[in-house]
Amino acid sequence: MADDLRSRFTASLKESMIAKDAARTSTLRMITAKLKDVDIAARPSGVEKVPEDQIVAMLRGMAKSRAESATMYRQGNRPELAEKEEAEIAVIESFLPQQMDEAAMAAAVDAAVAESGATGVKEMGKVMAVLRAKHGAVLDMAKAGPLVKARLGG
Numbered sequence: 001m002a003d004d005l006r007s008r009f010t011a012s013l014k015e016s017m018i019a020k021d022a023a024r025t026s027t028l029r030m031i032t033a034k035l036k037d038v039d040i041a042a043r044p045s046g047v048e049k050v051p052e053d054q055i056v057a058m059l060r061g062m063a064k065s066r067a068e069s070a071t072m073y074r075q076g077n078r079p080e081l082a083e084k085e086e087a088e089i090a091v092i093e094s095f096l097p098q099q100m101d102e103a104a105m106a107a108a109v110d111a112a113v114a115e116s117g118a119t120g121v122k123e124m125g126k127v128m129a130v131l132r133a134k135h136g137a138v139l140d141m142a143k144a145g146p147l148v149k150a151r152l153g154g
Contacts, residue, residue, distance in 0.1 A: 005055045005095060009035070023084075027091040034058060053136055056096060063092045097138050108135050109147045121152045 009032055016024040035050075038058050042050050050058075066085045073082035100108065112130040116123065127148045131139060 005052055006035070006049075008095060023087055024091055027088045030088070031059070031062070031092065031095075034062060056136075059092050059096055063089050063096070066092070099140055100135065100138050105139060105144060106147060108139060109144060109151055113148070113151055118152055121149060124148055124152055127152070 009028060013025065013028040013032065016028055035055060035058065038050050038054065039048070042054075066089045070082040070085035070089070073079070073085065108131060109127070112127045112134070116126040116130045118124070118127045124145075128141065128145065131144055131148070132141065
């Protein structure tokens with residue numbers, strides 16, 4: 001299990017510390033601290049360490065919040081802060097699985113609609129649940145939503 005995300009974080013942190021890459025080291029420490037917080041938050045439900053899919057969701061959330069910050073920094077004429085956020089996004093995204101392309105996403109949406117038996121927009125939740133279960137790690141749900149809605153005639 002040497003290829004799981006936790007061990008990749010640890011190995012990358014060691015490498016960046018040896019290479020004296022301060023920016024990457026800082027971002028990796030931030031990721032491991034956030035992961036520790038997520039693990040602690042899950043303990044009351046009897047989970048010692050959260051599974052990979054929750055780690056991927058955590059990383060996506062971190063990347064999304066940094067992208068929003070970078071946009072605001074650019075609007076506020078603070079390019080140096082935006083670049084710092086974008087550098088952090090690059091480190092975070094290096095651990096995320098490769099995202100589905102548009103054609104694969106459309107095919108996955110069609111398959112999920114067929115599997116769920118959804119016939120209208122009111123059943124969009126069923127389709128999204130199927131997509132999340134089958135493709136959660138490699139599918140951007142924010143991009144899939146509008147496709148599902150269009151496919152169901154919304």
